[in-house]
Amino acid sequence: MTVIVDVETAKTAARALRKDLAARGVDLTHSAALELVAHQLGHRDWNTASALLDRDRREPPQLGAPVPVLRVLDGAVGREFYASLGFELLWEHRFEPDLPLYQRLRRDEVTVDLSEHYGDGVPGAVLWVPVRDVRALHAELRPKLWAHQRPGLEEDAPGGPTFTVGDPYGNHLRFCQPPRGQGA
Known part of the structure; x- marks a missing residue:
């Protein structure tokens, strides 16, 4: 099953991971949590994950009503x-x-x-x-x-x-x- 994740969802997962680990006495920086989430999603690091997740979630352009x-x-x-x-x-x-x-x-x-x-x-x-x-x-x-x-x-x-x-x-x-x- 393929799960589509965007950058905001990945950041939310990193915040939840930090909170859960802090409750167990494990201190983790936000950037380290982002790196772990990126690895869980199959990416080399957070920079790669965020670039690919942004690219994957971009919607095609949609025309609006013209204004004469x-x-x-x-x-x-x-x-x-x-x-x-x-x-x-x-x-x-x-x-x-x-x-x-x-x-x-x-x-x-x-x-x-x-x-x-x-x-x-x-x-x-x-x-x-x-x-x-x-x-x-x-x-x-x-x-x-x-x-x-x-x-x-x-x-x-x-x-x-x-x-x-x-x-x-x-x-x-x-x-x-x-x-x-x-x-x-």
């Missing part, structure tokens, strides 16, 4: 617009007071970064955002949008009922209610 970076020319204007859509500021960063602003905003499961940095994206990006109830979102957002925006609801759009909102810098959020089981 949208180019904005004025971070305050961008933040105000996205706040009107219900996004909350998570954090912001500037390297120095007169340098470009970088912000992260979130609403529900949608995270977007707004960047004033020249090389971060280009205005005109489109984000496709799946929505559980696009009609309710449309009703919620329509009164909050800037006066010139009156997005209609396309009932027969290819991905399901959809409406699109454009930010002040030409980026578009396409809110869509896909049919059940198809991407929401």
Whole structure:
């Protein structure tokens, strides 16, 4: 039977070994206990054991949800617009007071970064955002949008009922209610 042990489990075993031996009157340093545990696991010494145990327990990389970076020319204007859509500021960063602003905003499961940095994206990006109830979102957002925006609801759009909102810098959020089981 193969037992998979990681470094933390081996260290815990070494602490238990020291404690048990101390109860029997045998004084052992922590490093000596680590060496004994390494030998019990079939390794030459603790350094070899810890290197191999760490290697063996590494998990494969796993991708997280992407965070789109949208180019904005004025971070305050961008933040105000996205706040009107219900996004909350998570954090912001500037390297120095007169340098470009970088912000992260979130609403529900949608995270977007707004960047004033020249090389971060280009205005005109489109984000496709799946929505559980696009009609309710449309009703919620329509009164909050800037006066010139009156997005209609396309009932027969290819991905399901959809409406699109454009930010002040030409980026578009396409809110869509896909049919059940198809991407929401």
